Amino acid sequence: MSFRYALKPFITDPKRHSKDVLFYDDKVVLIRDKFPKSAIHLLLLPRGDLTTVAPAKLTKEQIDPLNEYINLAKEIASNEFYKIWKCKNNEKVKILALLHSAPSLNNLHIHIISDDFHSPSLKTKRHFNSFQSPFAIMIDEIPLDEEDMRRGRNYSESLLKRNMQLHGDDYAGKIKVVKQKLQSEFEAKWIRIIN
Amino acid sequence: MSFRYALKPFITDPKRHSKDVLFYDDKVVLIRDKFPKSAIHLLLLPRGDLTTVAPAKLTKEQIDPLNEYINLAKEIASNEFYKIWKCKNNEKVKILALLHSAPSLNNLHIHIISDDFHSPSLKTKRHFNSFQSPFAIMIDEIPLDEEDMRRGRNYSESLLKRNMQLHGDDYAGKIKVVKQKLQSEFEAKWIRIIN
DNA sequence: TATTCCGATAGTGAC
DNA sequence: GTCACTATCGGAATGAG
Numbered sequence A, B: 001m002s003f004r005y006a007l008k009p010f011i012t013d014p015k016r017h018s019k020d021v022l023f024y025d026d027k028v029v030l031i032r033d034k035f036p037k038s039a040i041h042l043l044l045l046p047r048g049d050l051t052t053v054a055p056a057k058l059t060k061e062q063i064d065p066l067n068e069y070i071n072l073a074k075e076i077a078s079n080e081f082y083k084i085w086k087c088k089n090n091e092k093v094k095i096l097a098l099l100h101s102a103p104s105l106n107n108l109h110i111h112i113i114s115d116d117f118h119s120p121s122l123k124t125k126r127h128f129n130s131f132q133s134p135f136a137i138m139i140d141e142i143p144l145d146e147e148d149m150r151r152g153r154n155y156s157e158s159l160l161k162r163n164m165q166l167h168g169d170d171y172a173g174k175i176k177v178v179k180q181k182l183q184s185e186f187e188a189k190w191i192r193i194i195n
Numbered sequence C: 001t002a003t004t005c006c007g008a009t010a011g012t013g014a015c
Numbered sequence D: 001g002t003c004a005c006t007a008t009c010g011g012a013a014t015g016a017g
Helices: A008-012 A060-082 A125-132 A153-161 A175-189 B008-012 B060-082 B125-131 B153-161 B175-189
Strands: A021-024 A028-032 A041-046 A085-087 A095-100 A110-114 A136-138 A190-192 B021-024 B028-032 B041-046 B085-087 B095-100 B110-114 B136-138 B190-192
Touching (some): A008 A028, A021 A060, A125 A175, B021 B060, B028 B060, B041 B060, B060 B085, B060 B095, B125 B175, B175 B190
Antiparallel strands (some): A041 A110, A085 A190, B041 B110
16 A cells, blocks of 8 residues: 555454544544654544545545544643743743645545744754745635645645745745744743652 | 966976875976876876966967977876776877866966876866866867857856767766776776785 | 765665 | 655855964
């Protein structure tokens, strides 16, 4: 089987992967991303026919029934985050729910991810842009407009190659600099809970 | 002093560098290249006013008096080569005399080099193209035509970035493949003399 | 185009 | 569109008693 179906075993048999599964029922499976791009990074996997739908083609009717699961997943992600990190100034962690406009894994998966992007697995400009450019389709953007260019694969891929932008600053392709910036921002806000 | 004058000490004081100097008189110094790009690679350094002339601007009147030195240098290079290598089929080693059209070292230097380009110091496409493209000005091409594009630095530099070509085959930028090819050709022809 | 160091970029293969 | 590996490509510094 191709790497493009790496998520399929979790959908078909969540019990077999209890170590990585945080929640499941007959509609969804919630797992930890194997290569987390933030301090907390989960994937919400619909189990039914939805698993074959392209993110850019999702309809309101398809996404609405998932909203309660998305909120649940955000809550679980938040709890997982607070198991490890404590805020220095009483702010709450911000959890995003989004889809990649041109994912490489074929089973539909919603990213549930904290907004820090501070992680050893975030290594490349593509990683960064897949969350910090319009390549990331926020859940509330669904359904995409009929003319949205992210329906086209070529345009979506071009978004991954563009210069990295953070807080309005252009970092070109300097991922090392971006990662240092993200790290110092994270460390300014969060402190690890010793356990 | 800038790296661009790395050859100057040899010209001004050849006695001080006897380990690297194979011949000198009041007109020239012949040294081993510090980063040889072939089995044998020497540099012939004119000592007088010629040391400041750009290779592409050399005149016939300037180069003619050097011809006997060039022949001597080729002879010395050949002898040095045969101290280490023996041909498997009685062919002679071919020694080239050439200049780089846009050298990075400012003192005029004529490369005296065997035509194998089999050396650990030949590492990059630029190295290869500096000898195996028109960037290499053969001694008998001097003086260059007035319209020769190699008089322009931009054009000369572009020659270093072009695809590598060997025996009419295009190797794109694949220096690893080119080096393997050069190595097998060298080993097919020459055998090291144990000493 | 001198080298060297570092980092960004690009192609490949995975079953 | 994934990751991991390898290799290629690209800029910057290089000294200075």
